[in-house]
Amino acid sequence: MSDKFDIPFKSNMLPKKLQLGSKIKFNCYKGISCFNECCKHADVILTPYDVIRLKDRMNMGSTEFLREYTYPYQMESDGLPGIKLNTDDKGACRFLSEAGCTVYEDRPTACRYYPLGHLAMKPTDKNAEETHYFMIREENCKGHDEDRELTIGEYLQEQGVADYDEMNREWLQILLKKRSGGPAVGRPSDTSLQLFFMCSFDTDRFRRFILSDAFQNSYDLEPSVYEVLKKEDVALMKFGFKLMRQVFFGEKSIPEREKAWEERLEKRKEVFELRRQAEIMRRQKEEDEKYKNDV
Numbered sequence: 001m002s003d004k005f006d007i008p009f010k011s012n013m014l015p016k017k018l019q020l021g022s023k024i025k026f027n028c029y030k031g032i033s034c035f036n037e038c039c040k041h042a043d044v045i046l047t048p049y050d051v052i053r054l055k056d057r058m059n060m061g062s063t064e065f066l067r068e069y070t071y072p073y074q075m076e077s078d079g080l081p082g083i084k085l086n087t088d089d090k091g092a093c094r095f096l097s098e099a100g101c102t103v104y105e106d107r108p109t110a111c112r113y114y115p116l117g118h119l120a121m122k123p124t125d126k127n128a129e130e131t132h133y134f135m136i137r138e139e140n141c142k143g144h145d146e147d148r149e150l151t152i153g154e155y156l157q158e159q160g161v162a163d164y165d166e167m168n169r170e171w172l173q174i175l176l177k178k179r180s181g182g183p184a185v186g187r188p189s190d191t192s193l194q195l196f197f198m199c200s201f202d203t204d205r206f207r208r209f210i211l212s213d214a215f216q217n218s219y220d221l222e223p224s225v226y227e228v229l230k231k232e233d234v235a236l237m238k239f240g241f242k243l244m245r246q247v248f249f250g251e252k253s254i255p256e257r258e259k260a261w262e263e264r265l266e267k268r269k270e271v272f273e274l275r276r277q278a279e280i281m282r283r284q285k286e287e288d289e290k291y292k293n294d295v
């Protein structure tokens with residue numbers, strides 16, 4: 001396999017494929033002449049785990065956080081909806097202050113990686129995907145001129161990337177599978193795009209959805225599972241990944257209730273019958289009134 005990326009457009013990305021053990025020359029610290037320059041032109045894509053960390057940091061619900069701090073965009077040609085951090089009118093990240101990043105301990109994955117990018121790829125002759133890294137070299141970033149050499153693995157460890165990678169892995173696999181074509185290839189329906197967005201980013205709405213009668217009547221889960229999902233965002237996020245795999249790729253790991261559809265139809269029948277009876281009574285009442293008036 002070639003050790004170069006094929007970049008079909010002008011980019012700051014250096015086309016050399018790097019591995020965890022590859023050496024890079026880079027240093028970033030308070031006091032460097034370009035301090036905060038990168039955050040003044042922020043283009044930060046968020047993952048589901050980034051949203052959980054940031055909304056907790058801001059003491060907000062997910063729906064409020066998404067409205068206040070993010071905007072939607074379409075991820076590549078697959079049409080899946082993604083989100084990015086909002087910026088001010090000049091393009092600066094809204095979490096940036098004179099002193100630096102105000103959410104540093106909870107900063108998103110992309111900020112931790114910078115100036116590295118990473119790509120998960122699944123070679124056609126292999127079962128598992130491979131992660132490749134690449135450098136992004138922007139003129140205003142002086143960290144590349146610093147005299148410090150370290151491996152990519154060391155850099156990522158320094159940035160506390162491991163937990164984030166662990167939390168993002170399954171979501172990235174879902175994206176990759178969508179791109180490389182699972183059984184349900186093609187542009188997803190609007191309903192599945194909405195499901196993708198809700199499961200990926202909006203924990204508040206997703207929690208209401210799985211606690212609804214409609215969901216609980218369709219899936220066969222123990223009450224203790226719902227108790228955990230009620231309280232824990234990370235458990236809920238991981239459950240969302242399972243649900244997406246089930247809906248998008250037919251990978252059944254959440255037990256479905258037997259006869260859920262039949263029961264739903266039966267319920268609908270009951271509703272129709274109640275409506276029909278109410279209509280009969282209304283007409284009867286109208287007739288009675290008419291009769292009374294005629295008399």
Ligand code: SF4
Pocket residue numbers: 038039042044093094095096097100101102103104107108111
């Ligand atoms: S979240 Fe922090 S590190 Fe990331 S762009 Fe904003 S200010 Fe910079």
Ligand code: SF4
Pocket residue numbers: 027028029032034035036037038039114115140141142143144
């Ligand atoms: S060295 Fe690069 S990453 Fe660090 S503050 Fe400067 S522009 Fe940002």
